[in-house]
Amino acid sequence: xxxxxxSTDERTDARATDADAADASTExxxxxxxxxxxxxxxxxxxxxxxxADDAPASDVADPADAPESADVTEPxxxxxxxxxxxxxxxxxxxxxxxxxGVDADAEDLDDExxxxxxxxxxxxxxxxxxxxxxxxxxxxxxxxxxxxxxxRRRSDPPPAVYNYAEGERRHRDDHRxxxxxGAGWIAASIVLFLLLGxxxxxxxxxxxxxxxxxxxxxxxTAINYDLGSRLSAEQAxxxxxxSEIDLVSQQLATSNQRxxxxxxxxxxxxxxxxxxxxxxxxxxxxxxxxxxxxxxxQRCVDGQQQLTEYLHTPDEYDPDELADFEDSVNELCxxxxxxxxxxxxxxxE
Amino acid sequence: MRRALALAAxxxxxxxxxxxxxxxxxxxxxxxxxxxxxxxxxxxxxxSPDGFTAAQxxxxxxxxxxxxxxxxGTGFALDAFTLVTNRHVIENSRDIQVSTHxxxxxxxxxASSTTVADIxxxxxxxxxxxxFAARATxxxxxxxxxxxxxxxxxxxLTTVSGVVLGAVPDPVEDGGAVDTVLATTAQVQPxxxxxxxxxxxxxxxxxxxxxxxxxxFIVPVSMLNTLLAQPSLLVPDSLECxxx
Numbered sequence: 001x002x003x004x005x006x007s008t009d010e011r012t013d014a015r016a017t018d019a020d021a022a023d024a025s026t027e028x029x030x031x032x033x034x035x036x037x038x039x040x041x042x043x044x045x046x047x048x049x050x051x052a053d054d055a056p057a058s059d060v061a062d063p064a065d066a067p068e069s070a071d072v073t074e075p076x077x078x079x080x081x082x083x084x085x086x087x088x089x090x091x092x093x094x095x096x097x098x099x100x101g102v103d104a105d106a107e108d109l110d111d112e113x114x115x116x117x118x119x120x121x122x123x124x125x126x127x128x129x130x131x132x133x134x135x136x137x138x139x140x141x142x143x144x145x146x147x148x149x150x151x152r153r154r155s156d157p158p159p160a161v162y163n164y165a166e167g168e169r170r171h172r173d174d175h176r177x178x179x180x181x182g183a184g185w186i187a188a189s190i191v192l193f194l195l196l197g198x199x200x201x202x203x204x205x206x207x208x209x210x211x212x213x214x215x216x217x218x219x220x221t222a223i224n225y226d227l228g229s230r231l232s233a234e235q236a237x238x239x240x241x242x243s244e245i246d247l248v249s250q251q252l253a254t255s256n257q258r259x260x261x262x263x264x265x266x267x268x269x270x271x272x273x274x275x276x277x278x279x280x281x282x283x284x285x286x287x288x289x290x291x292x293x294x295x296x297x298q299r300c301v302d303g304q305q306q307l308t309e310y311l312h313t314p315d316e317y318d319p320d321e322l323a324d325f326e327d328s329v330n331e332l333c334x335x336x337x338x339x340x341x342x343x344x345x346x347x348x349e
Numbered sequence: 350m351r352r353a354l355a356l357a358a359x360x361x362x363x364x365x366x367x368x369x370x371x372x373x374x375x376x377x378x379x380x381x382x383x384x385x386x387x388x389x390x391x392x393x394x395x396x397s398p399d400g401f402t403a404a405q406x407x408x409x410x411x412x413x414x415x416x417x418x419x420x421x422g423t424g425f426a427l428d429a430f431t432l433v434t435n436r437h438v439i440e441n442s443r444d445i446q447v448s449t450h451x452x453x454x455x456x457x458x459x460a461s462s463t464t465v466a467d468i469x470x471x472x473x474x475x476x477x478x479x480x481f482a483a484r485a486t487x488x489x490x491x492x493x494x495x496x497x498x499x500x501x502x503x504x505x506l507t508t509v510s511g512v513v514l515g516a517v518p519d520p521v522e523d524g525g526a527v528d529t530v531l532a533t534t535a536q537v538q539p540x541x542x543x544x545x546x547x548x549x550x551x552x553x554x555x556x557x558x559x560x561x562x563x564x565x566f567i568v569p570v571s572m573l574n575t576l577l578a579q580p581s582l583l584v585p586d587s588l589e590c591x592x593x
Contacts (some may be wrong), residue, residue: 192356213373253400259451263452270448271412271419274444
């Protein structure tokens with residue numbers, strides 16, 4: 001390992017430190033369980049007992065820790081059973097490829113394993129009570145330079161004791177968690193498939209609804225155009241009728257005015273006729289009076305002529321009779337004169 | 350797995366939000382255009398069977414064929430057989446004729462007048478027409494706009510407008526009015542006597558009976574209502590010549 005790149009060395013150091021930290025998990029307090037389990041998982045995923053075997057020898061300061069690191073990686077070797085088993089050159093090559101970004105398989109494998117271990121760690125935090133196994137050597141964690149206890153770091157030296165029973169138990173717990181995880185994935189897949197089915201049905205329904213509304217919209221558009229054309233026709237008819245009504249109204253007003261004029265003319269004619277009737281009646285009265293006057297005047301004249309003849313031969317008549325005849329003629333003429341005066345008075349009115 | 354379950358729960362919640370699914374369109378309605386009503390919405394009061402207004406149709410021309418004279422005036426129909434005019438229109442009459450707006454001539458059969466106002470009532474046996482006067486219950490007041498419909502000069506049917514100036518004493522000597530009359534600005538002529546004075550509502554608010562150079566004078570409708578309510582105040586007139 002000393003011949004690898006700097007990053008490879010760092011990775012190797014980290015793995016070795018992780019492997020050591022797996023041991024420490026059995027001895028740390030519950031608060032340190034997360035870090036301890038993660039480190040142990042890294043050790044299995046790497047399945048690089050070989051690397052771990054070498055790394056502590058070169059990178060870890062304390063040579064006494066090397067055998068313990070080898071022990072820790074043994075279960076990982078037996079469990080994964082080795083496609084991940086690689087010798088040191090392969091690891092170096094893998095590290096180099098990873099740096100180049102080409103060895104995707106190895107990186108994916110690492111990422112997946114890290115994810116699993118992180119998930120396990122979180123589950124362990126939530127589902128399982130923290131282990132309270134007391135370990136005398138590391139309960140308080142390493143001390144800093146100022147003597148204050150602190151959380152264990154990867155750079156801290158590994159604990160000195162490894163508990164095999166605890167490793168076995170942790171392995172069984174991992175197995176159970178994996179089983180539960182698989183069942184959960186199956187349940188989640190079923191639920192997702194059901195949801196997918198519901199989504200498909202929902203989309204089908206929405207598609208058909210949209211189709212129906214689009215058809216309705218087209219139909220309504222056609223109806224709107226039809227109604228618009230009918231409305232336009234009705235408006236044209238209304239305008240024409242209004243024009244005709246205006247014309248008829250004018251004609252009616254003219255006719256009414258003409259009726260009023262004719263009625264006035266008729267009334268005036270009736271008035272004139274009545275007045276003419278009255279004039280005729282009046283003239284008829286005048287004519288009657290004049291006729292009577294003329295008759296009386298004629299009788300007056302006749303009487304006076306007869307009286308004149310009598311007076312030419314007065315010896316032939318009785319004087320008394322002659323005087324009576326003269327009186328009657330005078331009375332007759334007086335009546336005629338009165339009639340004449342009355343007639344003149346009527347005509348003067 | 351928890352993330353998967355959370356994802357499933359979120360998807361379920363999302364689908365649950367779609368529980369109010371939009372429904373398809375309802376059946377297309379067919380009653381777009383309402384059925385036209387068979388009856389007219391409202392009767393236009395301005396229309397009449399012959400195109401004349403009610404005021405024109407109820408206004409009548411009165412012809413007094415007297416003893417040696419012809420006199421014309423105006424009247425208005427109270428009902429089918431009764432009309433109102435002025436007393437001086439039918440004085441010394443031997444025959445009274447009534448002409449409608451369309452030229453029909455109707456003979457009057459009787460007439461009666463009163464001495465408390467220049468008002469006379471004429472009755473006929475033939476129906477006068479289709480429009481009759483609606484009398485107001487209160488007299489017009491100063492400033493009210495009035496309309497006078499009549500036959501000025503015995504000529505054509507004419508409509509003039511004016512404004513009530515207020516109550517004044519009877520300006521005519523021996524006019525016979527026992528109460529005040531109303532002066533208006535409506536320009537009338539001889540022959541307009543007996544014309545109905547209409548308010549804006551078309552109600553009769555007075556009867557024209559006199560004029561001077563600038564004003565016309567009307568008998569208030571309250572007096573007319575009083576006379577019509579008390580027939581004893583009306584004295585029948587003899588349709589005979591009282592002068593030789």
